[in-house]
Amino acid sequence: DTDEQRRQALQQMGGAQKRQYEAWREQLLGSLAYTEALIDFGEDADDVTTAALRHAVEQVGDLRGQMRRRLADGGRGEVVREGVRVAILGPPNAGKSTLLNELAQRPAAIVSPSAGTTRDVVQVTLELGGLPVLLSDTAGLRRDSDDPIEMQGMLRAASEANQAQLELWVFDARAPPEASSDLDAAAAVAMIEGSDEALGDGGSGGSRADGAASVAEGGGADRLLVLNKVDLIERGPEGVSAPPTAAVLASGLVPPERLFALSCATGEGVPGFLAALGKLVQAPQRP
Numbered sequence: 001d002t003d004e005q006r007r008q009a010l011q012q013m014g015g016a017q018k019r020q021y022e023a024w025r026e027q028l029l030g031s032l033a034y035t036e037a038l039i040d041f042g043e044d045a046d047d048v049t050t051a052a053l054r055h056a057v058e059q060v061g062d063l064r065g066q067m068r069r070r071l072a073d074g075g076r077g078e079v080v081r082e083g084v085r086v087a088i089l090g091p092p093n094a095g096k097s098t099l100l101n102e103l104a105q106r107p108a109a110i111v112s113p114s115a116g117t118t119r120d121v122v123q124v125t126l127e128l129g130g131l132p133v134l135l136s137d138t139a140g141l142r143r144d145s146d147d148p149i150e151m152q153g154m155l156r157a158a159s160e161a162n163q164a165q166l167e168l169w170v171f172d173a174r175a176p177p178e179a180s181s182d183l184d185a186a187a188a189v190a191m192i193e194g195s196d197e198a199l200g201d202g203g204s205g206g207s208r209a210d211g212a213a214s215v216a217e218g219g220g221a222d223r224l225l226v227l228n229k230v231d232l233i234e235r236g237p238e239g240v241s242a243p244p245t246a247a248v249l250a251s252g253l254v255p256p257e258r259l260f261a262l263s264c265a266t267g268e269g270v271p272g273f274l275a276a277l278g279k280l281v282q283a284p285q286r287p
């Protein structure tokens with residue numbers, strides 16, 4: 001690599017990593033200078049220079065061990081630096097912003113009974129399972145919008161989904177997803193009619209082609225499905241009804257351990273969901 005490339009790469013790194021790599025570089029250069037000097041004056045090698053050479057060799061061996069361990073930690077350093085990116089996605093009015101506020105334990109996002117409340121991406125950072133999490137609330141995805149601002153919001157939602165390691169899909173338990181396209185932000189955005197106009201606003205900077213490409217690259221993120229508002233599910237005469245999760249499980253859209261039924265209003269099911277989420281962000285798996 002050129003010096004310029006190295007400088008740029010270091011610039012993009014967080015402080016801790018940068019210090020680590022710079023320290024390695026210094027040590028390597030030191031050992032190299034030492035070894036070169038020893039070679040130059042090799043003729044009059046004595047016990048001192050032999051011991052010094054052994055020291056340099058040991059130091060390089062030790063560095064190699066450190067680098068191996070660093071490479072073997074599977075990019076955890078990256079996650080520790082930037083936080084796990086989690087995007088909250090789903091149809092309007094499902095309770096996405098309510099869930100964000102619940103997780104953040106503060107009213108970070110506006111909540112209202114009218115569909116289409118959130119347009120901009122609202123982000124909070126929190127700690128889950130001991131790791132920093134960058135949680136993004138997004139505009140509700142729907143196919144029949146004719147509001148250019150709402151459409152712009154949906155494009156931002158899809159772009160957020162694209163960058164997330166974990167997609168947190170939230171649905172009203174009374175209207176669960178039915179097809180895999182219901183859990184696909186890029187597909188939802190591709191359906192938006194007249195998304196040219198929405199894109200033309202310059203928010204995501206560019207032509208329809210750019211926008212479509214940037215959302216089409218997505219996929220591959222881990223996915224969780226939350227059925228919210230279970231408090232509104234009609235209970236049968238004996239107080240029981242088919243669990244809202246049954247239909248979704250039957251459709252095989254997500255495996256059982258990725259499906260949660262809860263109510264942000266009553267708190268029912270929230271602790272279990274939080275515990276599972278904490279575990280998942282520690283070990284996000286790409287399917």
Ligand SMILES: Nc1nc2c(ncn2[C@@H]2O[C@H](COP(=O)(O)OP(=O)(O)OP(=O)(O)O)[C@@H](O)[C@H]2O)c(=O)[nH]1
Binds near residue numbers: 112
């Ligand atoms: N009964 C009940 N109402 C809820 C629950 N969670 C959220 N709500 C209500 O549902 C409405 C919509 O909530 P929001 O959090 O704004 O929904 P959203 O998904 O962010 O909606 P958009 O921003 O429009 O996409 C609000 O009136 C909330 O108070 C719940 O568990 N039970």
Ligand SMILES: [Mg+2]
Binds near residue numbers: 118137140
């Ligand atoms: Mg919202």
